[in-house]
Amino acid sequence: MVTLISLLTFIAFYLLYGTSKKMASVGVFGLEKWTGEHKKSAQLASLALMILSLGLSCFYWGLGSGTFSFLILLMTVASLVILLAPLRLLNYRFLGILLLCAVFFETFLF
Template structure:
């Protein structure tokens, strides 16, 4: 569940990051081109994913802890996207390995 919330938060922030004018569209994930061409639907989809992720976080951990955890997760994901996207390190292979390891650690440790 934590991995799913993290994935939704990542997708939400990456969609909103793709609508930025300062972002150089690299095209590694394919979302960059679509979000650059369709700014309004991309922003609405990003907002919907963030609200859904916040709701899942509040459902999973409670209102106070869930909100706090969501914002910490959002800050972490945002920092990683802003640092790694210009270096072209965000691709399907890297994200797949990251989330598979996250799912394995989540099932083994929890």
């Protein structure tokens, strides 16, 4: 569940990052072209994913802890996206390995 919340938060923030005028268009995921053409739709989809992620977080951890955990997760994801996207380190391979490690740790360690 934590991995799903993290993934939804990452996708939501990356959609919002893609609508920014300051974003250096990397074009790794294919979302960049769509977000550039459909800014309002991308912002609404991002907002919906953020609300879904916040709701899942509050359902999983409770209202206070879920909100706090969501904000910490959002700050962490936002920092990583802003730092790693211009360096072109965010690609399918990196995110796939990160997702597999997260699922493995969540399944077998927690």
